[in-house]
Amino acid sequence: xxxxxxxxxxxxxxxxxxxxxxxxxxxxxxxxxxxxxxxxxxxxxxxxxxxxxxxxxxxxxxxxxxxxxxxxxxxxxxxxxxxxxxxxxxxxxxxxxxxxxxxxxxxxxxxxxxxxxxxxxxxxxxxxxxxxxxxxxxxxxxxxxxxxxxxxxxxxxxxxxxxxxxxxxxxxxxxxxxxxxxxxxxxxxxxxxxxxxxxxxxxxxxxxxxxxxxxxxxxxxxxxxxxxxxxxxxxxxxxxxxxxxxxxxxxxxxxxxxxxxxxxxxxxxxxxxxxxxxxxxxxxxxxxxxxxxxxxxxxxxxxxxxxxxxxxxxxxxxxxxxxxxxxxxxxxxxxxxxxxxxxxxxxxxxxxxxxxxxxxxxxxxxxxxxxxxxxxxxxxxxxxxxxxxxxxxxxxxxxxxxxxxxx
Numbered sequence: 001x002x003x004x005x006x007x008x009x010x011x012x013x014x015x016x017x018x019x020x021x022x023x024x025x026x027x028x029x030x031x032x033x034x035x036x037x038x039x040x041x042x043x044x045x046x047x048x049x050x051x052x053x054x055x056x057x058x059x060x061x062x063x064x065x066x067x068x069x070x071x072x073x074x075x076x077x078x079x080x081x082x083x084x085x086x087x088x089x090x091x092x093x094x095x096x097x098x099x100x101x102x103x104x105x106x107x108x109x110x111x112x113x114x115x116x117x118x119x120x121x122x123x124x125x126x127x128x129x130x131x132x133x134x135x136x137x138x139x140x141x142x143x144x145x146x147x148x149x150x151x152x153x154x155x156x157x158x159x160x161x162x163x164x165x166x167x168x169x170x171x172x173x174x175x176x177x178x179x180x181x182x183x184x185x186x187x188x189x190x191x192x193x194x195x196x197x198x199x200x201x202x203x204x205x206x207x208x209x210x211x212x213x214x215x216x217x218x219x220x221x222x223x224x225x226x227x228x229x230x231x232x233x234x235x236x237x238x239x240x241x242x243x244x245x246x247x248x249x250x251x252x253x254x255x256x257x258x259x260x261x262x263x264x265x266x267x268x269x270x271x272x273x274x275x276x277x278x279x280x281x282x283x284x285x286x287x288x289x290x291x292x293x294x295x296x297x298x299x300x301x302x303x304x305x306x307x308x309x310x311x312x313x314x315x316x317x318x319x320x321x322x323x324x325x326x327x328x329x330x331x332x333x334x335x336x337x338x339x340x341x342x343x344x345x346x347x348x349x350x351x352x353x354x355x356x357x358x359x360x361x362x363x364x365x366x367x368x369x370x371x372x373x374x375x376x377x378x379x380x381x382x383x384x385x386x387x388x389x390x391x392x393x394x395x396x397x398x399x400x401x402x403x404x405x406x407x
Contacts, residue, residue: 001403002034004102004130006121007111008073008091010039011063012050014287016232016319017111017137020198025066027396033403035066038099040073040091045233045263045287047077047087071098079265081150088116096120100127106407107171109133113140115159118166131171131406135196136180139312146312149236167191171406174399179315179338194402198319199390202383205294205326213295215259219283225255226369228332229300231293232320234264239308241266242334242358244273247282249362254281256369259300261285297327301375302350302368306334309355314338325349325386330378332364347385350378 005025009017025035041058042050052058053070061068074090076083095117108130110121118134125132141159144150150159167173167188174196175181181193221227234240240260247258258281260270267284274282288296297303303324307313314337321343325331331343331350334357343349351368353360368375 001032001107001407002105003028003036003107003109003403004099004105004124004128005035005037005109005111006039006095006099006117006124007037008040008088008114008117009044009111010037010042010068013042013044014289015044016198018044019290020137020319021111022063022066023199023201023392024396024399026064027392028400029065031396031400033400036102036105037066037068038095038102039068039070040095041070043073043075047075049075069098069102071095081152088114092116092120096123096127099124102128104128105130107131107133107403109135109174110166111135111137112166113138115140115163115166118162122166122169132166132169133172133174134166134170135174135176136184137176139180139183142183143237143312146310164188172402177315177317177338183315192406194399196399197390197395198317198322199392199395200322200326200386201392202326202387205297205323207294207298207327207383210294210298210327212298213292215296215299219257219259219285221257225257226302226372227257227259227300228302228304228365228368229259229261229297229324229329230304230306230320231259231261231296232318234260234262234267234270236266237308237313238266238306239356240270240306241273242356242361243304243306244270244277244279244282245358246361246365247279248277249358250365250369251279251281253366253369256281256365258282258304259285261287261296263287293323294327297324297329300329302332303329304332304334305339306361307355309336313355317342322386322390325382328379328383330368330375330382332361332368334361342389343382343385347381348378349382349385 011018011022029035041053071094074086105128108125173191174194181195250256305318317339334353334355340352344352351364353364
C-alpha cells in the first residue's frame with residue numbers, strides 16, 4: 001500500500017502538525033505502508049527558508065526512513081493578507097507540479113489547514129490515481145471567520161465552497177478531534193469520516209528515562225518554586241494575555257513562576273504587556289527542538305493550556321497537552337468541551353478554569369501552588385490516561401485498518 005502525505009508543514013520545522021504527521025508517517029511505515037511526503041521548503045515559524053534549504057539546495061531527502069520531496073514556497077515576514085495568500089498559493093502551485101512526477105499512490109492524504117492546499121490535492125489525487133484523504137486539524141474557514149482573522153465575504157464564500165468540494169470528493173475525511181468529526185457529519189452527512197486524534201510517543205516522553213534540563217538554573221528558579229509552563233504558538237487563538245493578567249494577581253505568592261515558551265504573531269504584544277504590568281514572575285523563552293522538550297517538561301510542575309472563549313473551540317484538543325501529561329505533569333486547562341471531558345473529568349489529570357476568565361485562572365494557580373501532593377497524583381493519572389487512550393502506536397494501527405477497508 002502506498003500513501004503520499006501532502007502538507008505545507010513538516011520537520012525539520014518545529015510545531016504541532018509537523019510532529020504529528022511525521023510521527024504518523026514513521027508508524028505507518030512500521031506497519032508496512034510505503035509512506036512518502038510532499039512538502040515545502042522549511043520556513044516556519046520565522047517565515048525564512050532554513051539555511052540548508054536556501055536556493056532549493058535540498059529537493060529530496062530522507063527523514064527517519066521517510067522519503068521527503070520538497071517544492072518551492074513564497075515566504076515573507078509581512079503580516080499582510082496578500083503576503084499570507086501568496087505563501088499559501090505558491091505552495092499550492094509548486095506542490096502540484098512537483099507531485100505529479102512522483103508516480104501512482106493508493107492514497108493521497110492532505111493536511112488542512114491551509115485549506116487552499118485542497119486545490120493541489122484534488123488535482124494530484126486524480127493525476128496520481130490516488131484516493132483522497134482530507135485530514136482536518138482545524139475547521140477552516142469557520143475558525144478564521146469566527147476569530148475575525150478573515151472578514152472578506154467573497155474570500156470566505158470561496159473557501160466554504162472549496163471545503164465542501166474537498167469533503168465530497170474525498171474517499172475519507174479524517175478529523176483530529178471528535179468535535180471536528182461531529183461538525184463535518186452534521187453538515188455533510190454523506191461524507192465518510194474517521195477520528196484520527198493526535199497522541200504521544202509514551203516511550204519518548206517517559207519521565208523515568210529522562211534527565212532534567214538546566215531550565216531552572218538558567219532561569220534562576222528554585223526547587224521550591226512552582227512552574228506553570230506554556231509551550232507552543234504565541235498566537236491569536238490562545239488568548240495568552242490573560243495568563244499575564246492572572247500572573248499579576250498572584251504576585252503575592254513568590255513561589256509561582258510562569259514560563260511562556262514559543263514564537264508567533266502575538267509575542268511582541270505579550271512582551272509589551274509584561275513590561276506594562278511590570279511582571280517579575282513571567283519568563284519568555286524561544287522555541288526549542290523536540291529533542292529538548294522531555295527534559296524541559298521534567299523540570300516544570302503544571303502544563304498551562306488556554307484558548308479563547310469561542311464555541312468553535314469546544315471540540316479542540318491542543319497538541320501540547322499530550323506530551324506534558326505523558327511526562328506526569330498536571331494540567332491547568334482553559335479549554336471547555338472535548339478536552340475538559342477527556343483530561344479533567346475522565347482522566348482526573350488537572351484543574352479547569354473558565355476560558356478568558358482572569359480571576360478564575362489566578363484562583364486555580366493559587367490552589368495548585370499550595371497542593372503539591374494533589375499535583376503529584378494528577379500527574380500519575382495524566383500519564384495513565386494518555387497511555388491508554390492517545391498512544392501514537394495504537395492510533396497508527398487503527399488508521400492502517402481503515403486504509404485497508406477503503407483500499
